[in-house]
Amino acid sequence: MDFKSSDTIPGPRTEDHLPHTAEAAVKIVIVGGFGVGKTTMVGSVSEIKPLTTEETMTQAGVGVDDNYGSETKTATTVAMDFGRISITDQLVLYLFGTPGQERFWFLWNGLFEGALGAVVLVDTRRLEVSFDVMGRLEERGVPFVVAVNTFPDGPRHSTEELRTALDLSKDIPIIECDARRRASSRDVLMTLLRFLHSLAVEKAPV
Template identity: 60%
Template sequence: MVFADSAESAPAADRYLPDSVRRAVKVLVVGAFGVGKTTLVGSVSEIEPLRTEEALTEAGVGVDDLTGIDGKRMTTVAMDFGRLTLNSQLVMYVFGTPGQQRFWELWEGLAEGALGALAVVDTRRLADSFEVLAQLELRGLPFAVAVNQFPDSAVYATEELRGALDLTEDTPVVTFDARDRASSMDALVTLVEYISGPAHPQGVPAPAAAPG
């Protein structure tokens, strides 16, 4: 599978897909509260991303844990949405899910038709990711883990993270910066390559026949 490089996939003003596109994949970006899901979707989307953010209020005090993310002022309450053209024939639709457990019922609709998920984690609050990964396993959704490298995050070896998160040997683990488009795109490409591999026979849909 060939993917366009980040220069070829720079954000474009044109909201319409080129006629050459023959395939589309839907993936989720999941993770605990405040790990950088909205930032990732915004950094990779070639169209103006759809965001459903609301300001954090006193009602969330004691419910939303702001440890390590004291400056956070907004939170996603429904979804984020963006689009990324990977090459001339393949486009990815990216749906970011809310992080808080009280919004997890929304996952049912967002997960429908998704081929896989990119699970974003923050090593400063690694335990917050356990229930998110459990939800993915419960739904049987293949996933890759993307460690968002914050400025004050400690750096861990891949095998340390794999053990801490109790991941299988074949689950991809990558480190990235959600603010950086190329880095975020690489993380998503890792997911697509994983779900296109032999462990997942459903893979990426075959190209539709060209109109005749």
């Protein structure tokens, strides 16, 4: 999914410093397999110019990285993507996109530190690459929602079919999205925040 075709925020991006009204900042990670649209999502929704660590793909990845569905991809994230979005005047989300290739997964542990929750971005053409991703989040106790990035040539499945295929419990939200569109990516983040709120309510003492 080409970042260049993503939505752009009208007018100049905001300054990098936090708004003076901000009272809370939350770290969110966006994870998923190679080429599922993590960099695109961060870029489409960030209110500041996103920081990316994309490098030109080289022969080192041939036979190692699964690029099915991303054969035209020429660059890849090797460390992280970073962006920021203000949900309200008081609440700011810091977004960290992880590298997708398995050979860079050793970087994930540091990115997961302090994360309140995660978005698992899924490509229906390659559902199998999501299992290790979700397993790592479960091991670290990071709550997550699943966002199905709707590629034009990707097969469509019902929510229940996806829940069964991904072996997800009934309480984990699944939402379709177009990572190129700011409103769609923001809806995913709002779904995650509502899910995190529901978990906090469940844990609150009566």
